[in-house]
Structure formats: C-alpha cells, structure tokens
Amino acid sequence: xxxLIVEFTKMNGAGNDFIVIDNRFxxxxxxxxxxxxxxxCPRRTGIGADGVLALASPESSDADYRxxxxxxxxxxxxxxxxxxxxxxxxxxxxGILKRQVSMQTASGSCMVSIPEEGPVRIxxxxxxxxxxxxxxxxxxxxxxxxxxxxxxxxxxLVCLTNxxxxxxxxxxGPIFRHDxxxxxxxxxxxxxxxxxxDSSIKVRTYEKGVEAETLACGTGAVASTFVAHAVGLIKGxxxxxxxxxxxxxxxxxxxxxxxxxxxxxxxxxxxxxxxTA
Numbered sequence: 001x002x003x004l005i006v007e008f009t010k011m012n013g014a015g016n017d018f019i020v021i022d023n024r025f026x027x028x029x030x031x032x033x034x035x036x037x038x039x040x041c042p043r044r045t046g047i048g049a050d051g052v053l054a055l056a057s058p059e060s061s062d063a064d065y066r067x068x069x070x071x072x073x074x075x076x077x078x079x080x081x082x083x084x085x086x087x088x089x090x091x092x093x094x095g096i097l098k099r100q101v102s103m104q105t106a107s108g109s110c111m112v113s114i115p116e117e118g119p120v121r122i123x124x125x126x127x128x129x130x131x132x133x134x135x136x137x138x139x140x141x142x143x144x145x146x147x148x149x150x151x152x153x154x155x156x157l158v159c160l161t162n163x164x165x166x167x168x169x170x171x172x173g174p175i176f177r178h179d180x181x182x183x184x185x186x187x188x189x190x191x192x193x194x195x196x197x198d199s200s201i202k203v204r205t206y207e208k209g210v211e212a213e214t215l216a217c218g219t220g221a222v223a224s225t226f227v228a229h230a231v232g233l234i235k236g237x238x239x240x241x242x243x244x245x246x247x248x249x250x251x252x253x254x255x256x257x258x259x260x261x262x263x264x265x266x267x268x269x270x271x272x273x274x275x276t277a
Contacts, residue, residue: 015215015245071209081218173206
C-alpha cells in the first residue's frame with residue numbers, strides 16, 4: 001500500500017475543532033484536501049474534526065498567507081472564524097513571526113492579532129446582505145420569534161428564541177438549513193437567546209458542511225451578535241457569545257467587526273494519505 005505520511009496539528013477554537021496542515025510543503029489541491037477531509041474528519045474512523053485547515057502561500061503581495069478551509073463533508077468553505085484564529089496561531093508557531101498579520105480567505109482578506117498570551121482576535125468586514133424580512137417555506141415552530149439572513153463571510157440564518165437550551169437543534173437545524181428559501185447554498189443556522197445581561201447571548205449553531213451542531217461557530221457568533229444588536233436585544237457594541245464549547249467575544253466597530261476567543265493546539269501527529277482512484 002503506497003501513500004504519503006502527512007504531518008498535522010489538531011486544534012480547536014472553543015470546541016470547534018480542526019485538522020491543520022502546512023500546505024506550503026504538501027501543495028495539496030482543493031480536491032486532494034477534500035479527500036483528506038472525507039477520510040480523516042469522521043470521529044470514529046478518522047482523526048475526527050469539523051473540518052480541515054490548510055496554511056497556503058498568499059496569492060497577493062499584501063497578504064502574509066492564505067487559509068483554505070474544507071468542511072467535514074469535503075466541500076470548500078468560504079470563511080471560518082474559529083478556523084482563522086486557529087490557523088493564525090499555527091502560522092505563528094510555524095515561523096510567520098508577526099503579531100499582526102493579513103490572511104487571505106475565499107471570502108476576502110482579514111487582519112489577525114496574535115498576543116503573546118490569551119485569546120486570538122481577527123478583524124473582518126461587517127456582515128453583508130442583512131435581510132430581516134426573509135420568509136422560509138418551513139412553518140416556524142412557536143419557539144422561534146423571528147429569522148434573519150446575513151453574510152458574515154458565509155451564509156447564516158439567525159433564529160431568535162426564548163429557550164435555546166431546550167430547543168431541538170438536531171431536528172430543526174437540518175430542516176431550516178435545506179429550506180428552499182435558502183437555496184441553492186443553504187445556510188448555517190443559529191439559534192439565539194438573550195443571556196442574563198444585555199451584553200451576552202446564548203447561541204447554538206447547526207453548521208452546513210458539518211451537517212450537525214458544532215460546539216462553537218465563529219461566523220455564527222458574529223452573525224448572531226449583529227442581529228441581536230440590530231433588533232435591540234443587546235445594548236452595547238461588545239457581546240459575549242456563550243456557546244457549548246466556550247465563550248467568544250464579538251465587537252461591532254464602525255467599519256469592521258472583531259472576533260476574539262481561544263485557539264488551542266491539542267496534539268500533533270501524522271496520518272497516511274492514500275490517494276483515491
């Protein structure tokens with residue numbers, strides 16, 4: 001059996017976990033990275049992760065590097081907030097020794113701030129295409145007060161509810177995610193509730209590409225904060241977003257948004273990549 005030994009680092013941002021590869025060395029194509037995701041992201045037969053992050057050389061001189069993100073189902077993602085923070089820390093530890101870096105993604109460029117200790121912060125453009133009048137073809141359950149569509153780097157639907165802990169995310173997440181009103185790409189589905197203060201919300205996210213609820217979602221935290229502020233659910237411009245895997249902080253600045261939270265290296269290892277026919 002012929003194959004290639006691939007070195008990787010397992011990382012997570014508030015429980016949103018990734019297989020991270022330095023693709024400046026391997027030069028895997030998108031198709032090859034998709035194969036790796038399909039082989040290694042399953043949690044019982046592979047390493048287990050929500051997706052694969054590949055550190056790649058930049059395509060323009062004004063960026064330090066490029067992020068390639070592949071979902072667990074093998075599809076390429078345009079943006080991943082937690083992934084961007086994890087890849088920034090990986091890049092720093094891999095020799096890009098700058099505390100402020102510019103990262104290219106499939107949805108555009110973002111700036112990253114890497115402290116000596118503590119959470120990693122990324123700066124992105126404010127969400128686009130905000131639509132609070134979107135009508136799903138699915139009849140909303142009584143627990144959902146309203147739905148809002150927007151684009152914080154990828155497709156998101158924010159659903160406001162009064163009891164996110166008890167809400168049946170595994171039931172309604174896939175139904176909303178495939179609603180015809182969101183075709184053809186679908187969307188990540190966020191269920192949001194005000195927490196104990198007007199600067200904190202609780203969020204659970206069903207992620208397309210993973211096709212399951214994840215422990216945290218960075219772009220989901222940004223989308224949920226933006227909507228919560230727009231409807232007056234939160235009062236300030238800084239919001240603490242409580243997710244199953246931990247808390248992320250989102251700041252709404254005049255012409256940009258920041259996402260801050262943990263980016264943790266769990267372990268390093270290697271796997272045997274067997275090319276598929």
